[in-house]
Amino acid sequence: MNTEIFANEKSQVADVAREMSRLGLVSGSSGNVSMRISSDKPGFMAITPMGVNYSELRNEDIVIVNSELDSIGKSGVPSSESLLHLSIYTDRPDVNAVVHTHATFSSVASLSSKGIPPILDEMVIYIGGSIDVSKYAFPGTEELAQRVCEALSDKNAVLISNHGAVGVGNNLREAINVSILTERIAKIYAFSRLDNQIKPLPSSAVEKERAIFEMKRKFL
Ligand SMILES: [Zn+2]
Known part of the structure; x- marks a missing residue:
């Protein structure tokens, strides 16, 4: 198969991966970004490669995989968290892009099993409510993929226990914006906990914002 036809998808994924790195949401080659290629080729996605530093990432390094996670054409080795991305696309037909970060405050929040309750209006509007934490599972495993999907449910962000965060969206712009918002919320939450006086959103506001x-x- 000629992978040239995916040049546009590769450049979109690479752009968001470089933006994620520039914003400090990851370091080195950690974290990963993917997009679903098209609904008429189920299971196909474009994903960042394993072990390439974002500062050196070229568009052509983005890997195209099929639904068995075999790389297509001249593609290299896909991210070690490819199974997680594939499971989210399988579970959520509305999701076309996934961004996984190791952002500092999101990682801090992932250390508690409680997650982040709905504390800011925009959190419910853009994420769907609380940001929950998955049960612990080893990175790269099917168990991790399953547990993250369970905790994500129908929302747009989730925390991976003792690891980091995932933001999803209808497109790459939405997924990276959700990831940036998740980190901002996690930072606000961390500071708010210093005096232990957290006042959650009123449930009537949560209901309207969820609508x-x-x-x-x-x-x-
Ligand atoms: Zn990770």
Whole structure:
């Protein structure tokens, strides 16, 4: 198969991966970014390669895999968390892009099993409510993929226990924006806990904002 036809997808994934690195949401070659290629080729995705530093990442380094995670054409070795990305696409037909970060405050929040309750209006509107933490599983395993999907449920962000965060979206822009927002929320939450006086959003606001979250998805 000629992988040239995926040049556009490769450049989009590489751009977001470089942006994620520039924003300090990952370091070295950690974290990963993917997008679903198209609904008429189920299971195909473009994903960042294993072990390439984002500062040296070229568009052509992005790997194309099929639904068995075999690389297609001249592609290299896909990210070690490819199974996680594939499981999210299988579970969530509305998701077309996945961004996995090792951002500092998101990682701090992933150390507690409680996650982050709905504390800011935009959190419910863009993420769907609380940001939950998956049960611990070893990186790269099917167990981790399953547990992360369970904790993500129908929302747009989740914390991976003792590891980092995942943001998803209808497109790459939404997935990276959700990841940036998740890190900002995690930072605010960490500071708010210093005096232990957290006042969550009123449940009536959460209800109305959740309706906006669901409506936005319907009109995509
Ligand atoms: Zn990771």
